[in-house]
Amino acid sequence: MSTALPRLSSARVDPLREIEILDEYGARRRILIPLERPLTIYVDKRELVTLMTLGAQPELLVLGYLLNQRLIESPAQIEAIQVDWEVGAAAVKTRAGLAEIEARTAQRVVTTGCGQGTVFGDVLSHIEAVRLPDARSARISQGGLQAILEVVRQQDSLHRRAGSVHGCALFEGATMLLFVEDVGRHNAIDTIAGWMALQRIAGADKVFYTTGRLTSEMVMKSAQMGVPIVVSRNGVTQMGHELATRLGMTLFGRAANRRFLCYTGFERFDAEPLPPPAPTAVQLVVGGAPELARSR
Structure with missing residues (x-):
């Protein structure tokens, strides 16, 4: 198999748009909002799926999506990814076609969350093949976790300027390797997966961070990227926890x-x-005279 990396276009677009709003004080003012766009992926001229995205790094998004859907095993299977925002399409040209693509993409599951992700039905059946590093070689300390959270807290983001987006990041120790924002957390993690594949970066010693909740989809994609430790500003679903x-x-x-x-x-x-936390003093009134009690 060829080891050559795919040719990628560079079709980034402005992720924000300015609009006029009317606030609770009756004042009209201009604010920024995320600019959501449909991007339809065609693989060897066959329509595959339409993703809703900000379009900041669409080529990496498409590559990561194909990897996380297990439609390809390596970027080397792709000859080129060309994105054209005038028609809202990503044309993927493979080197030798994708085996049994009709059968493998026949069943689609629309997942929860912003932007509505799509997972093809047989992806979960392959998850048992994932092998992650053991607990001796992939660890995190409480101090290391706090360092990651501090880096995220200081990160300049579209969310601070416009809201309505999710952010995901890949860390090595307390060093942020990549930060991606999109309308859906699944798009952001796919973009990171595409970047890792192109850079030939392994996930065993990395930590993945997301602002979104940890659904089964997010846990599954993190595992497929080889990342054993995941941090979220949000919570976890039952299926995410079980997986x-x-x-x-x-x-x-x-x-x-x-x-x-x-x-x-x-x-x-x-x-x-x-x-x-230290117990707090609570004032009680007994028989008309105040007394101090310790709350427990």
Whole structure:
């Protein structure tokens, strides 16, 4: 098989648009909102799926989508990805076609969340083949987690300027390797997957961060990228929790500032527990005379 990387267009577009709004004070003013666009993917001239995206890095999004759907095993299977925003299309040309693509894409599942992701029905059946590093070689400390959260807190983002988007990031230690925002968290993680594949970056020693909730789709895609530790500002669904447990992944949720919940994979986590909060003084009135009591 060829080891050549695909030729990619460079079709980035402005992710924001300015509009006029009327606020609660009756004032008219200009604000920025995310500019959502449809991007239809064609593989060897066959229509595959339409993604709703900001279009910041569409070629990486398309490549990561094909990888995370297990439609390709390597970027080397792709000869070119050309995005044309005038027609809202991404033309993917493979080197030798995709085997059994009709059967493999016959069943689609529309997933939860912003932008409505799509997963082809047989993807989950292959998840048992994923092998992640054991807990001795892939770990995170509480201090390391806090360092990641601080980097995210200081990150300049479209969300701060316009809202209505999700952000995802890939970390090596406390170093942010890539930060991507899109209307759907599934688009952002696919873009990161595409970038990792092109850069030939392995996920075993990485941490994935997302602002979105940890659904089964997000957990599955993280696992397919080889990343065993996932951090979310949001929570986790039952299916996400169950899948991470089966795969031996470590999931953190409700992670912001210095707070977090570790849902699964405690064996990878070097906890440094904070002292419990001090009891607060509560004033009680007994028989007309105030008394101080300790709340527990």
